[in-house]
Each structure stands twice: as C-alpha cells, then as structure tokens.
Amino acid sequence: MADLLWRRATTPTGRPGALAGYRQLLAAQVRSQLQYRASFAMDLVGNLLLTLMDVAAVVVLFRVTPVLGGFTLPEVLLISGLANLSFSLCDLAVGNIDTMRQYIRTGRFDAVLTRPLSALLQLVCGDLALRRLGRVTQAVVVLVIALNLAHVRWTPARAVLLVVAPSFGAVLFGSVFVAGSTVSFWFIESGEFSNAFTYGGRDFTAYPITVYAGWFRKAFAYGLGFAFVAYYPALAILDKPDPLGGPRLLSWSSPVVALAAAGVAAFIWRIGIRHYRSTGS
C-alpha cells in the first residue's frame, strides 16, 4: 500500500493558497518572537527612548534659532514625523534585510533559493521584527502633536496626503534598503556602505531640505528621491510655498518616485541574485 501514498498529488482539495506560504512564515516568525517577552519589552522601551532623542534634537536646535531653513518648530516636527513614520513602517517590514548579509556569507541563502517562493519576500517574512511596532506608534504620536501645533487647515486632499505620503515614503525607504543590501551579493562585507543611504536617508528626510546645500542636497533630495518622502508632502499639508520655488505638483509625486525606486531596486536585486556565489562547502 505504501506505493499509493507516494503517488503524485492529483486532487486539488485542501491545497493551500498561493499566499499561504508567506502567511505561515510570518506567523512562525511572530510566534518565535513572542517567546522572548522580556527582551521584547526592553526593545520597546529602548525604541521609545530613541524617538524621544530624535524629537529632543529638533527642539534643542530651535533654542538657538527661531527658524530653520525657513521653517518653524511645528513645521519641522511635521517633517520629522512624516519622515520617521515612513522610515519606521519600512523598518518594520524590511529593516532586517541586513541579515541578508549573514544569509549570503554563510550560504544559508541556498535554502531560500530552493523553495518555491520569492527569495526577497521569504527574507522579509522571516525577519519581520515586531518590536519595531513601537517605533511606528511613536512616530504617529509625534506626527499628531506636530499637526496640532502647526494649525493645519484640513481639506480632504490633505487628509489623503497624510496617508499616502508615509506609505509611499516607506516604499522608497524599502527600495533603498533592498538596493543597498543587494551590494552584498558582490561585496560580502558591505554593511556600512548601505547604511549611509538608509539611516543617512532617514536623518536627511527628518529636516527641511533647505538646510542642506549643493551637490549633497541634489544627490539625496532628488537623486535618491528623499525630498518626496516628507519635505514636499509637508509643504502641501502646511499650505506653504516651496522656498526653493518648486511647483505644487511635487507634493503629490511621492507615489511615482517611490514606485520608480522600487522598480530600480527590483532590477538591481534580480541582477544581484545572479551573482550569488554560495559558499564552497
């Protein structure tokens, strides 16, 4: 009778759906994280402190100067809030893509490639860090406070922008994370290099781009698209003309910019994966 059991599947009944694999990987990941409650709580507190420090840094700056690059404290807080929310949403999903370097260095990526799922999504599902939920909440809190201080005049369009901007901001950051970690397919010890763009990008977006100058502003704001994460959407929400003279349309460009970045990142990823060399043993 044993032979019967080995027969290839013919009945589609009870066959899991196409996304079930990802869902179950995520669930397994969450379960294993909840096993370590103590460290989970400590990370939450640690993240809270980090966010407070970020806000404190902005407030301290304004003790020295009443305006920063043409923006008041509540306005800058709004920009920071949008930037942090974008970043923390992205960090929640793909922040641990850094572990990819470990996968590649140790050859564990082999196992990822032999499964019938997207390699990138497997890494994302396997590395989701729940503890980062705390950062998302804190970013929302900062954002709400800033919106109140800035006396925003709400319109439906501005409300929509408040959702669209962080969502696509997260996509843009995610693209930078993915593209940056792809470098490790070629150079295995490449950690600091990609951090310059991811964490550097977060810090860049937290302030109005008017405080930066020259090629640095051009490269980060437009080359990598970071101006579209928080700066331009904030201008529209605040109903403030661009000190740099850009058109209003730029405030609504983040989806286009983010999707273009995602396309580029996906392209780099596909090339990178073909350069994966595994390990000798």
Next chain:
Amino acid sequence: MSEIVISTADLRKEFTVSTRVGLLRRARRTVPAVAGVDLTVARGEMLGYIGPNGAGKSTTLKMLTGVLTPSSGEVTVCGFRPVAQRTRLARQIGVVFGQRSQLWWDLPLAESFRLLRYIYRVPAADHAARLAECRRLLDLDAFLDTPVRQLSLGQRMRGEITAALLHSPEVLFLDEPTIGLDVVSKQAVRAFLADLGSRGDTTLVLTTHDLADIEKLCRRLVVIDHGRVVHDGTLPELHARYDSRRRVVVDLDTPWAGRTGVPGAVVEAVEADGHRVTFGLSGGTAGELVAALARDGALRDVAVLEPDIEDVVARLYAEPAGDDRVASR
C-alpha cells in the same frame, strides 16, 4: 528511451577569487569549478555523482537546483531552466545538502514540516500520508517535537530527507546525505533511499564520498574531476574499465615458492614468510586457481574478495584527466 529529466550541455561555472598579496593589492584568479559538463539523466535513474574534493560536484548540483547561475552552457531540469524559472522548478525538486540545513533552526521538526506544506502548497491529505510514511520508514516519532537545533546529525538528516520529499518531487538532489552519520543512521538513510529509488518515479542524484553509498544506491556513476566528466557508466563498467579484480587470498602450510601457473591469476602479495599469498584474478576463475593450488597440496585456507570500489575510485582520481586539465592548472 524514457523521459529525460535533467540535461546539461557544456555546463560551466567559474569563480573569481581574489587573494591578498601585500598590504593593499589583491590578485584576482579564476577557478574553473565546473568546466564543461554534459549530462543526461532519465526519469527514475539513481545517479551517483562522485569525484574527489573540489571536483565541482556541489557546484554542479547548485546549478541544477537554481542556486547558482552558470557561467555558460545549457541546463534543463524537469523542463525548466533552473535560474530563470527557479520557483516553478523548486516545486518539482527536493534538495538535501548534507553540510547545511534546509530546516528552520528554532522550530520543532513537526512545525517545519507543517510550514513546508504551505510553502509547497501540498494538499492536506497527501501531506499527511507522506509524512506518515516517512515517520514510519525513518523513525522520526521520537524527535518530532524537538527544535531542529537540538537534533543530532543523524536525526536532522532524516528530518531533512523527509522535508525534501513531502511535496513528492520528481527529482531528489542529495549532496553528501550520509556525511558524518554513524553506521546505523547511514544504513537507515541508505535503505530508505534505495527503497525510494526502486519505486521508479523519483530520480535520485547524489554525491557522496562513501563508497558503500555508491554500491548500494547508484546504478549509474558519473565521475568528475577538475570540473569534467571522466567516467559515465555503471559500476561493473567502471570495474571493467579499470581492470579491477576479484582477489583470492590463500593460506599455505608450506611457504609459497612460485610454482602454480594458472593463466589469468597474478601474484599481488606474499606475506607471512610465504604462508599467505594474494592473487588477483584477471580472466581466470577462483575455482581454477584453488584447484591448481590444491593439486600442489598444502592449501590450508581460502578467501575470495570482491573487487574493491575504493581501489577503482582511488585509481580514477589519481589518473590525469587529459591534456586540457593540465593546461588549465
């Protein structure tokens, strides 16, 4: 001719490695790991892919499974191009890399198996039936609830094999599945694979350094060295090609004086002051030799040794693989 499940043509993989020379300078060097392999495997074959360390076995397997992109050449496995159609191929193949786990380190074995059902989208009933079968044949029950990181090597390997089979793959690739296992575990794994192979619809491709694996599991042997195929055929063909012999060891009452002339037998060793002699048979039979020795009298004991695969392989590995190889070194 039956259905072809694997075919490669002039498959190559080169690695560029850079080594430090001096403080800052690095020298780049190209290592031809696989240097033009042509291979055709039909459904249901049990293929042993063997060769010395660094011959390119693992590299070939990684190209067949879509892990590594070939430098050049053609590969088709189950009708798919492994890298370009990686996820579709993944459903049709099972992979066991002895050196590296495919399981989730922190999860109990049973949980890994459950996860794999969703990943490979296996119908519940099929999954349950196959798992039950593996549990029985591979004795998994004692450690199903143990996290993978706490399993012994032998237990883990049985888990790996099960994991690779739950979606009932067309081809099972095994890279050194018996490495580091004790005799009992080796036999369990071997018996299981032999059984699986004898069912005829799963193709097995395995690399191993264990010669007993080869004798028990591989109907066909492909030997590679320095990235090239140096032999492709059955085990008996390999013996024939290398003229490997059965041996007859005799113990004599009086020391060996080189009397017996039996055509087809050569003296290979004389030990114990001439009281023990080893003959290699090439053409003649053991019966003729023993009869001739018995006629001379003084024959005390006889043992017949089967041809030793270890010898053949050692000879094969030692042999130069042709001019190109010398050139590439």
